[in-house]
Amino acid sequence: MLGLSPDLLGAAGFDGYLKLFNPAWMQMLGWADEQLRSTPYIELVHPDDRDATLRIIEGLVAGGTVEAYVCRILHTDGGHRHILWSGQGSPGDGCFYIAGKDITERQRLEHELALRADKLERSNAELQEFAYIASHDLAEPLRMITAYLQLLQHRYGGRLDETADEFIGYAVGGAERMKALIDDLLAYSRIGSHEMQCDRVDLGELLHAVLLGLQQAVGERHARVELVEPLGSVGGDRTQLGQLVQNLISNAVKFHSGEDGPPVVTISTAQDADGVRIDVTDNGIGIAQGHQERIFKMFDRLHGRDEYDGTGIGLSLCRRIAERHGGRIWVESELGTGSIFHVWLPSA
Numbered sequence: 001m002l003g004l005s006p007d008l009l010g011a012a013g014f015d016g017y018l019k020l021f022n023p024a025w026m027q028m029l030g031w032a033d034e035q036l037r038s039t040p041y042i043e044l045v046h047p048d049d050r051d052a053t054l055r056i057i058e059g060l061v062a063g064g065t066v067e068a069y070v071c072r073i074l075h076t077d078g079g080h081r082h083i084l085w086s087g088q089g090s091p092g093d094g095c096f097y098i099a100g101k102d103i104t105e106r107q108r109l110e111h112e113l114a115l116r117a118d119k120l121e122r123s124n125a126e127l128q129e130f131a132y133i134a135s136h137d138l139a140e141p142l143r144m145i146t147a148y149l150q151l152l153q154h155r156y157g158g159r160l161d162e163t164a165d166e167f168i169g170y171a172v173g174g175a176e177r178m179k180a181l182i183d184d185l186l187a188y189s190r191i192g193s194h195e196m197q198c199d200r201v202d203l204g205e206l207l208h209a210v211l212l213g214l215q216q217a218v219g220e221r222h223a224r225v226e227l228v229e230p231l232g233s234v235g236g237d238r239t240q241l242g243q244l245v246q247n248l249i250s251n252a253v254k255f256h257s258g259e260d261g262p263p264v265v266t267i268s269t270a271q272d273a274d275g276v277r278i279d280v281t282d283n284g285i286g287i288a289q290g291h292q293e294r295i296f297k298m299f300d301r302l303h304g305r306d307e308y309d310g311t312g313i314g315l316s317l318c319r320r321i322a323e324r325h326g327g328r329i330w331v332e333s334e335l336g337t338g339s340i341f342h343v344w345l346p347s348a
């Protein structure tokens with residue numbers, strides 16, 4: 001039986017020498033039977049692990065047990081194997097019984113995984129910082145460009161020829177679009193770089209506040225936004241959740257042809273065992289089946305700016321917020337009929 005075990009099994013004498021060991025010792029470590037018998041076992045332990053191992057042995061000699069102790073054992077090839085030990089002291093027999101599992105490969109993989117995770121985290125953080133600094137530093141010169149363009153427009157509008165007015169108009173439009181892009185990019189990078197708050201957020205209160213901020217957009221399109229109360233509450237970052245629903249509602253109002261009456265947007269929630277689902281339903285232009293995933297990617301838009309204004313960042317921001325809360329976002333939609341954006345957030 002002992003001969004079949006791939007793990008190290010043995011009895012180690014209190015005199016410092018192995019008394020019994022199964023064939024796994026030879027296979028795993030390369031040592032010959034005679035060498036194992038005649039070498040003090042502490043010499044097989046990596047010099048850096050010896051002190052800790054001697055302390056463990058002291059406990060075993062006193063009749064104690066050990067579980068899940070890891071130390072490095074010398075292989076005849078000069079390398080070391082990481083062995084996970086468990087053992088039981090037996091003062092009556094003058095030895096302790098031990099079983100050891102080779103976890104070298106597991107440890108190597110764990111180490112590699114940790115290194116990769118660390119590298120990924122660092123490159124993510126660098127990217128995050130880059131996006132933040134780039135957008136933050138771009139905002140300043142842009143403010144200046146916009147200010148002087150507007151000055152040109154006010155002072156010289158109508159005093160140059162028509163083409164000049166047109167050119168200045170394009171330049172002002174471009175600067176405004178760039179400002180919208182930078183603001184959205186900054187909001188996006190802040191989601192990752194800022195500490196998340198964990199508030200108990202009353203969804204009714206949150207939506208009322210968001211709608212107040214959207215009054216102009218809603219009014220301009222004669223839209224009707226209905227809240228199906230009670231909406232309940234959810235744990236999360238109030239500011240981020242506000243951004244999430246604000247993006248969904250402003251999209252619901254915006255992506256509407258205006259042909260068959262005004263936009264109607266309904267917001268309701270449904271509680272399940274693990275969390276809450278927020279549904280934003282609109283009667284807008286809808287999204288074809290094949291595009292329902294790509295709209296959540298950054299800069300992905302299904303329409304030109306001449307049709308519907310925007311930066312293409314809103315939904316990727318929504319997805320990022322939902323995922324940072326441990327939730328998810330998806331859409332159900334039919335072209336020409338309308339869309340329902342679902343956000344599920346865990347209750348914790």
Ligand code: ADP
Nearest residue numbers: 251252255286295301302310311312313314315
């Ligand atoms: P933006 O609104 O700035 O274009 P988003 O990331 O918010 O960017 O949306 C990406 C694209 O998804 C939009 O350009 C639009 O094509 C589509 N979309 C988003 N919301 C809706 C909606 N409620 N109805 C129809 N299409 C939508």
